Amino acid sequence: MHLHLFPTFCVLMTIILIHIPTSSGADNEQYTNCSRSYPCANILDIPYPFWGGDKPEYCGHPSFHLNCTGEAPQITIESRPYRVLAIDNGTFTLNVAQEEFWNNDCPSELHNATINATTYFEYAPNTEVLMLYYGCRVTSTLQLNISTTITIPNRFNCSENQSTEIFSVYVTASLASSGQSISNMNCSNSVEVRVNKTAAEALAGPASGNVTQVLNSGFGLVWAANNTDCQSCVRSGGWCGTNATNPGSFVCYCSDQSYPVSCNLTTSSSGT
Numbered sequence: 001m002h003l004h005l006f007p008t009f010c011v012l013m014t015i016i017l018i019h020i021p022t023s024s025g026a027d028n029e030q031y032t033n034c035s036r037s038y039p040c041a042n043i044l045d046i047p048y049p050f051w052g053g054d055k056p057e058y059c060g061h062p063s064f065h066l067n068c069t070g071e072a073p074q075i076t077i078e079s080r081p082y083r084v085l086a087i088d089n090g091t092f093t094l095n096v097a098q099e100e101f102w103n104n105d106c107p108s109e110l111h112n113a114t115i116n117a118t119t120y121f122e123y124a125p126n127t128e129v130l131m132l133y134y135g136c137r138v139t140s141t142l143q144l145n146i147s148t149t150i151t152i153p154n155r156f157n158c159s160e161n162q163s164t165e166i167f168s169v170y171v172t173a174s175l176a177s178s179g180q181s182i183s184n185m186n187c188s189n190s191v192e193v194r195v196n197k198t199a200a201e202a203l204a205g206p207a208s209g210n211v212t213q214v215l216n217s218g219f220g221l222v223w224a225a226n227n228t229d230c231q232s233c234v235r236s237g238g239w240c241g242t243n244a245t246n247p248g249s250f251v252c253y254c255s256d257q258s259y260p261v262s263c264n265l266t267t268s269s270s271g272t
């Protein structure tokens with residue numbers, strides 16, 4: 001019995017010994033994992049450089065974490081939360097809205113969430129500044145003329161039974177340049193938000209627009225996360241990510257192994 005089984009055992013051992021190194025060498029686990037699609041809240045497949053939810057950090061860039069627990073993905077930029085409305089990896093643009101202004105013109109806490117030209121984000125060209133003023137009163141001389149108070153076109157209300165004397169006003173860049181200002185008013189608080197320029201232009205028209213809708217439409221941010229390296233990687237058949245042993249540095253996951261920028265197809269045995 002032993003004499004008959006020994007050759008079979010040798011053949012099995014040889015197969016196993018040959019197979020172990022080849023399978024682990026030819027099959028890059030990070031490549032496999034990063035090639036999956038990962039949903040995050042209401043977005044079906046978050047692309048590089050984003051990660052979060054089930055998508056591991058090494059498939060993204062450390063500064064592009066998304067919180068996937070709510071109804072829309074949330075990203076924190078310079079300590080302020082933003083609701084992610086859309087991601088376009090073709091133009092490296094994400095559309096965001098300030099979380100506290102989502103369906104809410106009158107947040108209880110106001111923050112000037114200006115995104116400084118950081119390494120990672122800059123405003124898309126089609127954004128515009130919208131100034132929101134709260135707790136405004138018409139200054140005494142004008143307040144004598146009741147009709148002036150009522151005809152302030154760019155006002156919005158922060159409560160249903162708002163008094164006619166205290167109100168809120170929005171001023172877009174185009175309204176400001178056409179002479180609209182708050183010079184006749186005293187406002188207790190103000191905040192600067194970014195909005196989609198096309199949407200903001202609707203507010204500058206003769207009919208007073210809907211500030212909630214403009215705030216909800218968000219604005220564009222262009223990201224920088226080794227964009228050109230990632231394009232080369234994707235073109236060569238790889239998946240972009242971050243070198244786990246060298247945090248912050250780009251890596252390209254390919255079917256055979258990981259490369260600094262793009263897959264080196266010349267090393268693969270079967271040329272395609």
Ligand SMILES: *[C@@H]1O[C@H](CO)[C@@H](O)[C@H](O)[C@H]1NC(C)=O
Pocket residue numbers: 029030033056
């Ligand atoms: C790849 O994903 C699988 C399944 O989620 C997981 O078990 C494995 O640890 C991941 N591999 C790496 C290298 O993270």
Ligand SMILES: *[C@@H]1O[C@H](CO)[C@@H](O)[C@H](O)[C@H]1NC(C)=O
Pocket residue numbers: 045046047048089090230231234
């Ligand atoms: C954009 O993301 C999709 C989905 O993750 C992916 O299939 C595609 O390769 C990405 N394109 C680039 C240029 O990264």
Ligand SMILES: *[C@@H]1O[C@H](CO)[C@@H](O)[C@H](O)[C@H]1NC(C)=O
Pocket residue numbers: 067068069070071072074
């Ligand atoms: C994640 O987002 C949800 C809602 O979208 C929020 O309630 C929660 O505080 C966020 N978590 C973190 C860690 O920011």
Ligand SMILES: *[C@@H]1O[C@H](CO)[C@@H](O)[C@H](O)[C@H]1NC(C)=O
Pocket residue numbers: 110111112189190191192
């Ligand atoms: C926002 O910035 C303006 C000046 O641009 C300032 O007057 C205002 O007080 C700031 N608002 C908050 C909430 O910090």
Ligand SMILES: *[C@@H]1O[C@H](CO)[C@@H](O)[C@H](O)[C@H]1NC(C)=O
Pocket residue numbers: 078116
């Ligand atoms: C952004 O830049 C302005 C002006 O340089 C500075 O006052 C402000 O503190 C910066 N904000 C952050 C979050 O770094």
Ligand SMILES: *[C@@H]1O[C@H](CO)[C@@H](O)[C@H](O)[C@H]1NC(C)=O
Pocket residue numbers: 145147148
């Ligand atoms: C009050 O405002 C109306 C409309 O703007 C203007 O026609 C009228 O002259 C003003 N009256 C006074 C006393 O300022």
Ligand SMILES: *[C@@H]1O[C@H](CO)[C@@H](O)[C@H](O)[C@H]1NC(C)=O
Pocket residue numbers: 155156157160161162163164
């Ligand atoms: C704001 O409230 C005032 C007073 O209740 C009302 O006359 C006005 O129509 C309201 N404006 C809007 C835009 O809801």
Ligand SMILES: *[C@@H]1O[C@H](CO)[C@@H](O)[C@H](O)[C@H]1NC(C)=O
Pocket residue numbers: 210211212213
């Ligand atoms: C503005 O738009 C919001 C969201 O679409 C809607 O709920 C609200 O009733 C609108 N307000 C006015 C004054 O039309």
Ligand SMILES: *[C@@H]1O[C@H](CO)[C@@H](O)[C@H](O)[C@H]1NC(C)=O
Pocket residue numbers: 095124126196197198199217218219220
């Ligand atoms: C800006 O708003 C316009 C009109 O609502 C829309 O067509 C466009 O896609 C928006 N742009 C961005 C970057 O959100």
Ligand SMILES: *[C@@H]1O[C@H](CO)[C@@H](O)[C@H](O)[C@H]1NC(C)=O
Pocket residue numbers: 061119224225226248249250
């Ligand atoms: C791009 O990649 C290089 C090398 O991996 C790294 O040093 C650099 O910080 C990266 N840039 C960004 C914006 O992540």
Ligand SMILES: *[C@@H]1O[C@H](CO)[C@@H](O)[C@H](O)[C@H]1NC(C)=O
Pocket residue numbers: 243244245246251252258259260
């Ligand atoms: C990842 O980083 C380590 C440490 O810096 C380096 O030795 C390795 O070559 C990098 N891997 C790739 C694929 O660039």
Ligand SMILES: *[C@@H]1O[C@H](CO)[C@@H](O)[C@H](O)[C@H]1NC(C)=O
Pocket residue numbers: 264266267
């Ligand atoms: C790609 O592979 C070929 C053949 O092994 C090698 O000569 C070349 O240096 C490699 N190029 C890079 C960028 O790794």
